[in-house]
Amino acid sequence: MRRKLLPTPLTERVRAVLFNRRVVFGIPFLWLLLFFLLPFALVLKISLTSAVMAIPPYEPVFRWVDNTLSVVVNIGNYLFLLSDSLYVAAYWGSVKTAFLATVVCLLIGYPMAYAMARAPKHWQLVLLLMVMLPSWTSFLIRVYAWMGILGNQGLLNSFLMWLGFIDQPLKMLNTNFAVVLGIVYAYLPFMVLPIYTNLVKLDVRLLEAASDLGCRSLTTFWAITLPLSKAGILAGSMLVFIPAVGEFVIPELLGGPDTLMIGKVLWEEFFNNRDWPVASALAIVMLLLLLVPIVLFHRFQAREMEKHG
């Protein structure tokens, strides 16, 4: 349909001013400043206070008494975190578990993404949807599914006993093994997706050139495919590792008493002990630990979102 050229009416000109670039930029910017950046400043502030029995349960940092502004900064929470071996162990446990789960995700996810990228075109969309579909259903319910499978009277133990491999049920639920398995299961799609997006853009002619020049397929893979998919591997690993470090639901439902993970400790510190300053200090230290991975991920994501534009 063809449109006629008309002089722009006044209302449109007014609207053009209202919807100019500054407004387009300003609305999301202010929203994120208020609801994303400012909250972190508050976490930092409250991590420097001491807990009291009050509402809200922490002392103010700035106090205005007799025309004097006093600033009370309490670094006791941080010293407390360092002195108590429970917290150090929880940070270490989180990083260890998340790292292990990321490696397993990569070992399973990379071949999956590779096969998807090499599949015929009309299959790729179906496979992509199949990998993504589980992540659109409920995360909580997918973790819960493993409770029924891994339990002492669960499906896996009953099956193994029926086969005669074991006489006694194996303790699988409420162990660190279950936590790693849960993380791998829940986060696998987030590993496959960025690697697939990366591999599917790979220039097939490079591989053909290599094989024409007598490169064996395995050598081609190590020399060309793997280095060129580095960005996808990095993005996928960060998408698994960073949230896994702070994971709460999986260690709570699948972990046992000896499972120490920082997300769970923070949750208990906040909801059970109602110690907001210590919970805030835990969050700040966790952020500092994750700063390098987050910056790495951000650089990848910013490149993805900006190119061609």
Add this chain to the structure above:
Amino acid sequence: MVKSRSFSFSKVMLVLGLLFLYLPMFVLIVYSFNASRLVSVWAGFSTQWYGELFRDEQILSAVWMSLRIAFYSASMAVCLGTLCAFVITRFKKMRGRTLLSSMITAPLVMPEVITGLSLLLLFVQMAQTIGWPVDRGMATIWIAHTTFCSAYVAVVVSARLQEVDRSIEEAAMDLGCTPLKTFFVITLPVITPALVSGWLLAFTLSLDDLVIASFVSGPGATTLPMVVFSSVRMGVSPKINALATLIIVAVSLIAFIAWYLMRRAERKRLQTPDA
């Protein structure tokens, strides 16, 4: 086509990986029809747990609450996320753009406990300073969900915006279209599929969130994941299996429809290349 040994190895891994992803969900579906309460015992086919599910007032009201929050959050997130995507892909020289793009990508990986805690502290501080929000509940969950869902929408929409042919937009502007009109007449129809999939993604993310909602919610607002969580903490429950089955079936159905529509659009495009 390059064929290699690793090709067939990866194929096997793909099949095994998909089995790994789908078997546990399949088990849930099968056991939701089990007459027995126990997981390991099959006591015959029964739909009694579905009946109990639909008589559970607490679950039903939580479902309604979650659906409303997800609807509002997804709608707001599409607006904010699209604006962000525009700034990132189009306004290359804008001041503050780098800060905006860091703030929009960070929620993608931020551990939920940190986001939840930080937003709760903000709401408490706001209640002290400006007197709002008096009670935490639907509104605070809506703000929290909108914020992290916007990040996902921004990723989906910016991917589509990169593919938009800028010359059509420029032509429209040369012919006297205002930027706003150009957006509604040219750009919007092209990015609509991305807006729809961004909205759906945000909707499922909001519907699924337990940790952030637990932090920022008050006694008045209980969402579905909170009810499910407090129930499964006690162990396996057949009623939750029935609920899980309904969720899995609903999501699969929507995904199938989306796939069908995408395939049809693709075929149409191939048949009429210049349409």
